[in-house]
Amino acid sequence: MNISGSLTQVLLIEDSSQIGHARRTAQQLAEYHGFDERDAGRVALVATELASNVLKHAGVGELHLRALPRANGFGIEMLAVDRAKGFDLEACMMDGFSTGGTQGIGLGAVARQTEVFDVHADARGAVLLARLYPRNDQTPDLRYGVSQHSLHNDPACGDVWHLAVDRNSISALIVDGLGHGEDAERAARAGEKAFALDPFAAPEMLMEDLHREMIGTRGGAVAFAQFHGERDSLSFTGIGNIGASLVTADKSRGLASHPGIVGAQFRKAQPFDYAHVNGHLLIMYSDGLQSRWNLQDYPGLVHRHPAVIATVLHRDFCRGRDDVTVLVVALEAAHG
CATH class of the missing domain: 3.60.40.10 (PPM-type phosphatase domain)
Structure with missing residues (x-):
């Protein structure tokens, strides 16, 4: 399999209106690359929560998007990136936890919607990864x-x-x-x-x-x-x-x-x-x-x-x- 390189698509997250833009952009990327309505809906949900999480605990950050070529189609990769002074990762993974005082679904629920979920957080900031593949694609993640x-x-x-x-x-x-x-x-x-x-x-x-x-x-x-x-x-x-x-x-x-x-x-x-x-x-x-x-x-x-x-x-x-x-x-x- 040959994977031809592409640029990372970067969406700035600094106010609540950009959460909706991030959701629509990620969902459209998924649909363009063959995701059905249900799987594209998962992408939209995860994009919303990742962007919301950036805004709530960091105030400003980015959502990085890319399509992942696969042997039989594509996956979607999203990374939430910020430079805040860290957050309580264990608390954020709890369903219903929100750092902004509003009801969130929690990163734990996000993790269950994804095929790959990973996080690194320290005093420099946080990077959260979500990779989603169509439910009928059982090909292992390429690391x-x-x-x-x-x-x-x-x-x-x-x-x-x-x-x-x-x-x-x-x-x-x-x-x-x-x-x-x-x-x-x-x-x-x-x-x-x-x-x-x-x-x-x-x-x-x-x-x-x-x-x-x-x-x-x-x-x-x-x-x-x-x-x-x-x-x-x-x-x-x-x-x-x-x-x-x-x-x-x-x-x-x-x-x-x-x-x-x-x-x-x-x-x-x-x-x-x-x-x-x-x-x-x-x-x-x-x-x-x-x-x-x-x-x-x-x-x-x-x-x-x-x-x-x-x-x-x-x-x-x-x-x-x-x-x-x-x-x-x-x-x-x-x-x-």
Whole structure:
């Protein structure tokens, strides 16, 4: 399965009128991607409660939306994001609890409406994840997460991400076209096109394919990681300033890239191989994200869903002066 990357849709939540807008937007996204009336209604209910929760306990925040490509259709992902000083998560999970003094259905009830529900909350704020799939879709959740945003909300984004899944193997790509805007996106999409044709090819050959396709564009930074679950190994190949790390609960190691610009000039594309990576998190990010983050500064975050991790990192470490992409993948041998 190939998952072609898309931008995160961000809805500002700062007054009660925006709760209705969030509900309608999420419901329409679900209906557009094949949800029936009942399942789209679940999406609307969850969007309402997540947006209400942001307004009640934080005063201002965001609802992040995206459609999740599946083998036989789509899911809907929603993340409520705020920068408040934390809230009583245990109380909020109780049915009927409302931090604003009005009757809420409670996040516990929301959790029962979703196929995936996860939360990280601390003094920096909270991120709540809800993923919903049609009731007749029994495909397991794919444990990855991405937060991607263009500079100044430009419709064109110079960052492109792509994920390929084949049974126990995963291949993940980020391309950062030089600069931002339409020309940068054109360069990045050219690289993605070549990658999608054969994402599990030998790394040196694959990088040459991307280089060839990106000639005549601005070029850009490229990195891809190929995880082979049956061999419990990962190969990482990077040219330019795409950051990447392998993370566990007690350690993190950066993955090295070579200098150069794909589509212009680089000396080599030697892959680096890593063994015994099953159970690790792969975190890849463009240079729109600061590199000084450390998941150990967030107790428990490493155990949360990858979508929560990607969103927390974007919230706290986005530079705000470039396109930004954060891609987090749980390396597990049973993705297929």
